[in-house]
Amino acid sequence: MLNIIAQQKDKVIAIELASPKDFFDLMKPRVMSLVVFTSLVGYVCGYFSIYDKINPLLSIIGIFAIAIGAGSSGVLNQWYDRDIDKLMLRTKNRPIPKGKILPSDALGFGILGSILSITIIGLAINWLAGFFLAFTIIFYSVVYTVFLKRSTSQNIVIGGAAGAFPPLIGYICSTGNLSLEPFILFGIIFLWTPPHFWALAILKKDEYFFANIPMMPIVAGIKSTKKQIFLYALVLFFFSLLPFFLGFNGQIYLVFSLVLGLEFLRRSWKFLKSSNSMGHNLFVYSIIYLFVLFLVIPLDKMYFNL
Amino acid sequence: MNKNLDPNYIAKFYKNRKNKNLIILFLILFFVLLFFLITILRMNVGK
Numbered sequence: 167m168l169n170i171i172a173q174q175k176d177k178v179i180a181i182e183l184a185s186p187k188d189f190f191d192l193m194k195p196r197v198m199s200l201v202v203f204t205s206l207v208g209y210v211c212g213y214f215s216i217y218d219k220i221n222p223l224l225s226i227i228g229i230f231a232i233a234i235g236a237g238s239s240g241v242l243n244q245w246y247d248r249d250i251d252k253l254m255l256r257t258k259n260r261p262i263p264k265g266k267i268l269p270s271d272a273l274g275f276g277i278l279g280s281i282l283s284i285t286i287i288g289l290a291i292n293w294l295a296g297f298f299l300a301f302t303i304i305f306y307s308v309v310y311t312v313f314l315k316r317s318t319s320q321n322i323v324i325g326g327a328a329g330a331f332p333p334l335i336g337y338i339c340s341t342g343n344l345s346l347e348p349f350i351l352f353g354i355i356f357l358w359t360p361p362h363f364w365a366l367a368i369l370k371k372d373e374y375f376f377a378n379i380p381m382m383p384i385v386a387g388i389k390s391t392k393k394q395i396f397l398y399a400l401v402l403f404f405f406s407l408l409p410f411f412l413g414f415n416g417q418i419y420l421v422f423s424l425v426l427g428l429e430f431l432r433r434s435w436k437f438l439k440s441s442n443s444m445g446h447n448l449f450v451y452s453i454i455y456l457f458v459l460f461l462v463i464p465l466d467k468m469y470f471n472l
Numbered sequence: 473m474n475k476n477l478d479p480n481y482i483a484k485f486y487k488n489r490k491n492k493n494l495i496i497l498f499l500i501l502f503f504v505l506l507f508f509l510i511t512i513l514r515m516n517v518g519k
Contacts, residue, residue: 185488186495224513227506282503290510 184271188261192244192272193237193279201236201332203460204355205229208336208348210464211414214471216341224290228339231287232332235299238279239328242307245272247315250377256370276307287335295338302331316378319385322367326359327352347414350405351463357402358456361395361434365449368392368442392438395448399434403427406459419466426455 209225220228244251244262252263261267280303288296310325318324330352337348360382367374367381368388374381383391406423409415433451437444 184492186492221513221516224510227510227513286506286510289507289514 184261184267188266189275192241192261192267192275194240194244195237197240198233198237201329202229202233203457204351205232205332205336205339207460207463208333208351209340210467211333211347211351212337212340214467215345215347219340220291220342225339227290228287228295229336231283231290232299232335232339234279234286235283235303236332238276238283239303239306241272241276241279242303243311245269245276246307246311248272250316250379253377254370254373256373280307287339291339292342294343295335298331298335298338302328302335305331317380319380319382321380322363322382323360326356326363329359330355346412347409350408350412350414351460353408354402354406354459355456357398357405358452361398361402361430362449362452362456364391364395365437365445365452368445369449388442392434396431396434396438399427399430403431409463415463415466416470418469419462422462422466423459426459430455 206229209229213219219225244260247257248262248269251257251260257263262269262272280300284296284300284303287299306325306328310321310328314321314325333351333355334344334348337351338344364382368383368391371381371383371388375384382394386394406427407420410417410420410423430451433444433448437448
């Protein structure tokens with residue numbers, strides 16, 4: 167046994183160093199919490215839209231499955247991206263490039279988690295939710311990670327759809343079905359993703375260039391990316407008003423979406439006209455924007471329905 | 473190479489493996505209970 171340990175030095179170091187926390191970190195907990203949050207918003211929207219609701223305990227299990235699915239797709243993403251993760255300052259401390267977890271262990275963990283999450287949501291809610299969760303996992307870990315990320319500057323535009331699916335699945339967790347409303351939530355996240363990521367990409371341009379990832383600022387230039395950020399912010403502003411005009415939300419939501427959206431536009435315009443260092447400011451604001459907007463959606467619904 | 477043969481290292485290695493096995497056991501039990509709970513809830517008990 168000692169000889170085996172000595173011979174497989176690298177492997178043993180990885181086995182010894184890997185703690186349960188490393189496996190948890192591999193699931194990108196911050197992304198998982200955002201996914202749980204947006205799927206809960208979808209859940210609440212569905213909860214107030216119909217009378218024949220799914221048992222809330224089953225819905226909680228469904229949301230739990232979404233979190234496991236999101237984490238597992240994050241694991242698969244890090245398994246595939248292990249070669250470029252070690253080149254970037256932002257990602258080089260992740261458990262795989264750091265040598266804490268073996269790539270093969272991460273792959274097994276990601277596949278097992280994905281299968282478990284799809285099975286759980288399929289059995290607890292229905293197979294429509296199972297289909298959408300499976301589609302999201304495959305879209306993120308295969309379509310985005312393998313085919314889009316390293317080949318096109320539109321990577322996060324198309325890949326952003328993966329991050330927009332959770333409210334849709336959350337909606338199915340309460341109603342067992344779909345309607346127009348969760349697709350509006352999908353659209354908001356889908357349109358929010360490019361300005362959010364491009365603000366970060368401008369700041370981390372050199373790192374992406376070094377890792378050979380064709381992010382928009384590298385391919386089209388910073389000026390063009392800033393223009394596109396503003397355009398997406400403009401489309402997002404009008405799109406975010408839809409829940410009010412389609413009757414899904416009330417005046418509280420309207421006020422918040424107007425104020426938050428105008429501020430997003432103002433910051434995007436300022437970024438367009440100023441130095442790149444303002445990118446961090448816009449990146450942080452974009453997180454606050456989505457968080458507050460998605461917090462107001464269920465609160466506004468509760469106010470008018472309770 | 474010598475580091476790996478250090479008794480402290482070996483002890484740590486076995487302790488770590490034992491902890492991980494316990495966590496895997498806990499996870500298996502958790503998922504067994506979860507599937508049991510899903511079955512009960514899907515039977516619409518009490519309706």
